Structures are given as structure tokens and as C-alpha cells.
Amino acid sequence: MKNNPILRVISKTLFAPIILYGLYVQFHGDFGPGGGFQAGVIIAAAFILYGMVFSLDELKLLAPPSIVHALMALGALIYAGVGIATFLLGAEFLNYDVLADYPAKGQHYGIILVEFGVGLTVASTILGLFMAFAGFDIPRYSAREKDAKPANKAGAKSPKKRASDD
Amino acid sequence: MSTLFINISLVSFMVVIALMITFSHRLFAIIIMSGAYSLISAAMFVNLDAVDVAFTEAAVGAGFSTVLFLAAMAWLPAEEKRNKALVILPLMICLFTGSLLMWAVAYLPALGDPASVVHQHVAPRYLAESYDKLHIPNVVTTVLASYRGFDTLGETIVIFTAGLGVLLILMGKTGRSPKPKKVDISAKVSEARDEDVNEK
Missing domain, CATH: 1.10.287 (Helix Hairpins)
Structure with a gap:
């Protein structure tokens, strides 16, 4: 699909607006519909579109798998970290009231941080799954069985050799 | 209509x-x-x-x-x-x-019926007090991230764990982990069998 000019131009044009829309859904979730789950999926969709039109290798250059896998854990850690922070500030787990001067402001901070963690985990999990599925390769996956097969043949051959020797 | x-x-x-x-x-x-x-x-x-x-x-x-x-x-x-x-x-x-x-x-119950059971438990309290307390107009977000923050933490962990499991299954030997040293069991077995035969 890399050589089709229509797909290439449209996916390049759409890439930035999709991510911008995802960020809007992420950070405007307090006021309109949306939030971390939806934004994460939308942002991952932009990367998946890029990976489908250009190749998986190009996508891996854009979003290295090691970073994507680290972000999966980082999002969940941010969420749990907000809970630990409220712990240390003297409130219950995930009680955002204590994060700022007055409770409503603290709740705003808490919700934005927590939604950011959710968005990070969802986006990187979906992107990681796409890369794992698209890069899945049965011959490489079952390399071990293939390695074992010639050895078996050799094992099967040796008794025949012995028979001829006898 | x-x-x-x-x-x-x-x-x-x-x-x-x-x-x-x-x-x-x-x-x-x-x-x-x-x-x-x-x-x-x-x-x-x-x-x-x-x-x-x-x-x-x-x-x-x-x-x-x-x-x-x-x-x-x-x-x-x-x-x-x-x-x-x-x-x-x-x-x-x-x-x-x-x-x-x-x-x-x-x-x-009928769709959107305010008298149905699910709308009688905690929903009226959330709807009544969430804007005064949190100053956030979207009640869905306040319930999801604040009132039910612990549940959402669990959901995030579930997504993370599910993704991790699928990745571990799919990546197989193509993952970046160092290759374990190959031990060719079948060759060893045939060697041992050869030795047995020789002894006999």
C-alpha cells in the first residue's frame, strides 16, 4: 500500500488531526464526552493507520516497541502513583482533595492525571497489540520446532546406518 | 418519532x-x-x-x-x-x-425511566452534588475518575495485564529477551541410544 499515492497522502494528512482530536477528547473529557479510554484508542488508531499504509517497520521506527511496552506500564503507574501521592499527603487512597489548595482544584488535578494515565495505558496497549499481531510470524514463532525436526531426521537416519553397517 | x-x-x-x-x-x-x-x-x-x-x-x-x-x-x-x-x-x-x-x-424498566431501580441508588446523589463539589460539568467523568476512581484503577490494570499476556504469547521467540542456549534433546537421546546399542 506504500506506493498508492491516494492512501499515502490521505493517511499523512489525517495523522496529525487524528492525534489532535485524541488529545482534545483526552483533556476535554471533564467538559464534554470523552476521557482516557476513548482518547487512548483514537491516538492508537492514528498510529495503526500509519502502520497499515506504510510498513510495520516504518511504524516501529516511529514508535519503537520497547518504548510502547514501557508506556503500557507507565500509564498504570501514573494512576496508582496519584493514589500513593494522596496517601502521602494524608488522605485516603485516590482522594484527590488534598492535591491542591482547595478540594475542587485538587479533584481537577487528580482527574486530569488519572485520565492521562488511563489514556497512556490504553493507547500503548492497543498499539503494542497491533504491532504484535501484524509482526506475528509463524515460522519464526515455531523456530524451535523446526530446529528440532532435522535433528529427529538425523536420529531416524542413524539406526538405518547402523543396520547397513551390520 | x-x-x-x-x-x-x-x-x-x-x-x-x-x-x-x-x-x-x-x-x-x-x-x-x-x-x-x-x-x-x-x-x-x-x-x-x-x-x-x-x-x-x-x-x-x-x-x-x-x-x-x-x-x-x-x-x-x-x-x-x-x-x-x-x-x-x-x-x-x-x-x-x-x-x-x-x-x-x-x-x-422503560428506557430512561427516572423511577427505575438503577437510578434510585447513588445516581441522584452524584447528579445533585458533583457539580457543586468538583466544578466539573461532565458527571460521567466525575463518577468514572473520582467517585469510582478505585474501580477505574482496576480497569486500567486489567487492560495492562491483558495486553501483557497477549504480547507474551504472541512475541514468542521474537521478543528481545536474550536467546536461551539451545539444548538439542533429540540429538542427546539418539546419542545415548547409540551408546546403549554399542554396549550391547
């Missing part, structure tokens, strides 16, 4: 697509049709004023899972195996479960 008309046309679209999926044998067509099915159900969620769910359904159901199915299809033959045997028992189970569900629907 227009809502009813939209609902009826959407549901009939969904029924037609479901029947087409059942009778089709080409995997590519089935995958694309299930994507269309998800897109129509997303439109239905918009019609029900559940825009958050519609977002997720459109992105995950119509987009992402279709892509995953297509990626999996690369390893499958293009046509499904035709099953000529009569499948009476599954049909009976499906009809029975379906009629049971239709019967149960009659006992559900």
Missing part, C-alpha cells in the same frame, strides 16, 4: 448484517461486515445519548478489532470450511436463549 424511526432502521440493518455474516463463507467479507455491524451499533449508542460508549465502540469494535481480525486472517484460508451436517442442537439452544432474553426484555 424520528428517534423511533432511526432506531428501527438501525436495528433492521444490524439484523440484515448478522444474517449475512451467518450465511457467508468468505472470511474477508465476514470481517468487514462485523466492522460495519460495530459501526451501526456505535450509531445506536449515539442515538441513546451514550456518546462515550459510541466513541469506544466505533474505535475498538469497528476499527481496532477489524484490523486485528485482518491480521489474523493472513494465516487462514480465505474460505470457511462448509459444514454440511445438520446443526439442530445449537439452533435450538440459540432459539431458546433468544426467546428467553426477549421474554426478559418485557420486564425491564
Whole structure:
């Protein structure tokens, strides 16, 4: 699909607006519909579109798998970290009231941080799954069985050799 | 009235697509049709004023899972195996479960009924106090991230763990972990057998 000019131009044009829309859904979730789950999926969709039109290798250059896998854990850690922070500030787990001067402001901070963690985990999990599925390769996956097969043949051959020797 | 008309046309679209999926044998067509099915159900969620769910359904159901199915299809033959045997028992189970569900629907409260049980427990308190306490107009967000923050933490962990599990299964030996030293068991076994034979 890399050589089709229509797909290439449209996916390049759409890439930035999709991510911008995802960020809007992420950070405007307090006021309109949306939030971390939806934004994460939308942002991952932009990367998946890029990976489908250009190749998986190009996508891996854009979003290295090691970073994507680290972000999966980082999002969940941010969420749990907000809970630990409220712990240390003297409130219950995930009680955002204590994060700022007055409770409503603290709740705003808490919700934005927590939604950011959710968005990070969802986006990187979906992107990681796409890369794992698209890069899945049965011959490489079952390399071990293939390695074992010639050895078996050799094992099967040796008794025949012995028979001829006898 | 227009809502009813939209609902009826959407549901009939969904029924037609479901029947087409059942009778089709080409995997590519089935995958694309299930994507269309998800897109129509997303439109239905918009019609029900559940825009958050519609977002997720459109992105995950119509987009992402279709892509995953297509990626999996690369390893499958293009046509499904035709099953000529009569499948009476599954049909009976499906009809029975379906009629049971239709019967149960009659006992559900009306859509959006404020007097129904689910709207009597904590929802009135959330609706009444969330704006005064948090100054956030979207009640869905306040319930999800603040009132029910612990549940959402659990959901995030579930997504993370599920993704981790699938990655561990799929990456197999292509992962970046250092290659374990190969021990060729079958060669060792044949060696041992050779030695046994020699001894005899």
C-alpha cells in the first residue's frame, strides 16, 4: 500500500488531526464526552493507520516497541502513583482533595492525571497489540520446532546406518 | 418519532448484517461486515445519548478489532470450511436463549425511566452534588475518575495485564529477551541410544 499515492497522502494528512482530536477528547473529557479510554484508542488508531499504509517497520521506527511496552506500564503507574501521592499527603487512597489548595482544584488535578494515565495505558496497549499481531510470524514463532525436526531426521537416519553397517 | 424511526432502521440493518455474516463463507467479507455491524451499533449508542460508549465502540469494535481480525486472517484460508451436517442442537439452544432474553426484555424498566431501580441508588446523589463539589460539568467523568476512581484503577490494570499476556504469547521467540542456549534433546537421546546399542 506504500506506493498508492491516494492512501499515502490521505493517511499523512489525517495523522496529525487524528492525534489532535485524541488529545482534545483526552483533556476535554471533564467538559464534554470523552476521557482516557476513548482518547487512548483514537491516538492508537492514528498510529495503526500509519502502520497499515506504510510498513510495520516504518511504524516501529516511529514508535519503537520497547518504548510502547514501557508506556503500557507507565500509564498504570501514573494512576496508582496519584493514589500513593494522596496517601502521602494524608488522605485516603485516590482522594484527590488534598492535591491542591482547595478540594475542587485538587479533584481537577487528580482527574486530569488519572485520565492521562488511563489514556497512556490504553493507547500503548492497543498499539503494542497491533504491532504484535501484524509482526506475528509463524515460522519464526515455531523456530524451535523446526530446529528440532532435522535433528529427529538425523536420529531416524542413524539406526538405518547402523543396520547397513551390520 | 424520528428517534423511533432511526432506531428501527438501525436495528433492521444490524439484523440484515448478522444474517449475512451467518450465511457467508468468505472470511474477508465476514470481517468487514462485523466492522460495519460495530459501526451501526456505535450509531445506536449515539442515538441513546451514550456518546462515550459510541466513541469506544466505533474505535475498538469497528476499527481496532477489524484490523486485528485482518491480521489474523493472513494465516487462514480465505474460505470457511462448509459444514454440511445438520446443526439442530445449537439452533435450538440459540432459539431458546433468544426467546428467553426477549421474554426478559418485557420486564425491564422503560428506557430512561427516572423511577427505575438503577437510578434510585447513588445516581441522584452524584447528579445533585458533583457539580457543586468538583466544578466539573461532565458527571460521567466525575463518577468514572473520582467517585469510582478505585474501580477505574482496576480497569486500567486489567487492560495492562491483558495486553501483557497477549504480547507474551504472541512475541514468542521474537521478543528481545536474550536467546536461551539451545539444548538439542533429540540429538542427546539418539546419542545415548547409540551408546546403549554399542554396549550391547
